[in-house]
Structure formats: C-alpha cells, structure tokens
Amino acid sequence: MTKKLNLLVMLVALGVIAWVVPAANVQAVSHSAVVSAQQDEPAEPAAQETAAQTFTGQIMNHDGKYALHGEDGKTYHLDNQDKAKEFDGKNVKVTGSLDEENMTIQVTEIEEVEA
Secondary structure, eight states: OHHHHHHHHHHHHHHHHHHHHHHHHHHHHHHHHHHHHHHHSOOOOSSOBOSOEEEEEEEEEETTEEEEEETTSOEEEESOHHHHHTTTTOEEEEEEEEETTTTEEEEEEEEEOOO
C-alpha cells in the first residue's frame, strides 16, 4: 500500500511541477518582452522646447549677461551670448527655439530691425 501511495504522491508532484514550470517561463518571457519594448521607446526631451519661432525686441546687457526685452513685455535669456553682444542696445528679431521652463531662447539667428 505504501508503494502505491508513494507513486501517487510522486505523480501529483510531477503534475504540479509540469503545470508550474511553463507558467513561470511564460511570465519571464512576457516580462523580458515588456522591458525590451520600453528600451526601444524614444526618450522625451528634458526641457520643454518649441519649434523655431521669432521674437522681436531690444537686446540689453544686465550684469554681463545679454537678454532680449521682447515687445511682448517678457525678458528672454539668450544662449548665444557672443552673437547677442554684437547687437547690444539694438532692436532685433531673434529666431530660435524657446525653452519655456528657463525662458531661454536657443538662438539660431539674430538680425537688426528698424524701430
């Protein structure tokens, strides 16, 4: 009788193992597929930038830093200080992308305009 009981216990144990192993394998494959898919997604930009825009106003020097005092009443920092220096005190049109978080224009071009 004990041999039959041992055989029954072993069969049940093998059945449980046969049922658990494929389920664990499927779960592992699903997890690796999700991780792989997440790695393929493009990274989002760190700062909110917009497409190229134009801003008009006057370039002024404040404590050694050049900024654009826009006609809209806002003050914009300029990332290209060397280029801005050429237009100190002049009315200009600045083309570039605005980083709204820092209120900084990534300058593409600066050109003088008539007041």
